[in-house]
Amino acid sequence: MCRIWYNMGMSDEIKHKIFGETGADALFVETDFLRRYLTGFYSTDGYVVLKDGACYFVADPRYYEAAEKQLSGSSVTLVAGSYPQALELVRGCKTLGVPYPLTDLSRAKALKDEGFELKDCMPALKAAMENKTEEEIALIQRACEIAEDALLLLLPQLKEGMTESGAAALLEYEMRKLGASGVSFDTIVAFGANSSVPHHETGNSRLRSGDIVLIDFGCKVEGYCSDCTRTFLFGDDGKHGEFKKAYAEVLKAHELVKERVTAGMTGREADEVARGSLRAAGLDKYFTHSLGHGIGLQIHEYPVLSPRGEEVLQDGMVFSDEPGVYLAGKYGIRIEDSCYMKNGKVVSFMKKTERDLIIL
Numbered sequence: 001m002c003r004i005w006y007n008m009g010m011s012d013e014i015k016h017k018i019f020g021e022t023g024a025d026a027l028f029v030e031t032d033f034l035r036r037y038l039t040g041f042y043s044t045d046g047y048v049v050l051k052d053g054a055c056y057f058v059a060d061p062r063y064y065e066a067a068e069k070q071l072s073g074s075s076v077t078l079v080a081g082s083y084p085q086a087l088e089l090v091r092g093c094k095t096l097g098v099p100y101p102l103t104d105l106s107r108a109k110a111l112k113d114e115g116f117e118l119k120d121c122m123p124a125l126k127a128a129m130e131n132k133t134e135e136e137i138a139l140i141q142r143a144c145e146i147a148e149d150a151l152l153l154l155l156p157q158l159k160e161g162m163t164e165s166g167a168a169a170l171l172e173y174e175m176r177k178l179g180a181s182g183v184s185f186d187t188i189v190a191f192g193a194n195s196s197v198p199h200h201e202t203g204n205s206r207l208r209s210g211d212i213v214l215i216d217f218g219c220k221v222e223g224y225c226s227d228c229t230r231t232f233l234f235g236d237d238g239k240h241g242e243f244k245k246a247y248a249e250v251l252k253a254h255e256l257v258k259e260r261v262t263a264g265m266t267g268r269e270a271d272e273v274a275r276g277s278l279r280a281a282g283l284d285k286y287f288t289h290s291l292g293h294g295i296g297l298q299i300h301e302y303p304v305l306s307p308r309g310e311e312v313l314q315d316g317m318v319f320s321d322e323p324g325v326y327l328a329g330k331y332g333i334r335i336e337d338s339c340y341m342k343n344g345k346v347v348s349f350m351k352k353t354e355r356d357l358i359i360l
Helices: 002-007 012-022 034-040 060-070 081-088 105-113 122-130 134-156 164-177 192-197 241-260 267-280
Strands: 026-029 048-051 052-061 077-078 094-099 117-120 188-191 211-217 219-221 227-234 291-295 303-307 318-321 324-327 331-334 337-342 345-348
Touching: 012 122, 026 034, 034 048, 034 052, 034 122, 048 081, 048 094, 052 060, 052 081, 060 077, 077 081, 077 211, 105 117, 105 324, 122 303, 134 164, 134 211, 134 219, 134 227, 134 318, 164 188, 164 211, 188 192, 188 331, 192 211, 192 324, 192 331, 211 331, 227 331, 241 267, 241 318, 241 324, 267 291, 267 303, 303 318
Parallel strands: 026 094, 052 077, 094 117
Antiparallel strands: 026 048, 048 052, 188 211, 211 227, 291 303, 291 318, 318 337, 324 331, 337 345
């Protein structure tokens, strides 16, 4: 964030990383989460220009007053206007850094028509964003605390006959009451065999005694996300022997990640810690997604902990630990914590909710 870079002292190394790796005269950014990262202010529209060591935020009348209050005292220079005013800030530059994957063709063409040579600044931004500051980690920690507290408030409210959508709405309500600004993603509540779909679309299936209950959820605090999944049994009808054995193996894989993954390992090596454990139990073919993903202003960031993840894990990186197994039409299990790397070890943000199988 510019407030971190200038008020709190962004290191020369990171400044060099963004500007040096981009190799542009200025950065021209209009993607919402990148604007928030660079300024600390959220808006659905606006432009950020980084040029000559200064950070400018161009805001139209919908956001100008709020931005003026929030950015007061920071080193972000607020400019009234929209695209034409942002363009004026970079007049005289030959090269502009824009985030290629997030810049549409019409905008790229317009900037090229103005005579700018475009360079991709996303690799440099990504590298900077991967390693979270203490302030960012504190916000993610708070988002995790709210998510766990809300889940604990939800569980006693689960009743037979309740729909998945009803349970999701209650959970989101509890997170909002506790101070969340919104959800990290659409809450997933899956009852019974619906749990076998990793990204089940929460619907109107009703809760029955003996059902598996899988809840994948998270919330935001000042834009920063949390991500958590817990799997339960709603009563024990004595028909879940296979499920319980599989649950124990998923839990074992989940905890092994915390024990064995260290800084310096690649995302692929971290994924193999969990995948290898499930392979030994004959369940790896049912582990159909990656071990984890980075978490920050977006719910899916870098690093990626997958069979193809070659990024090296470092202190300050935030990511999920979420092994799972899914047997089509029968059941699914996922146990997920939001974690971060500290002193070379994996530390979970989740400290309030059980990972052992709970019978509701």
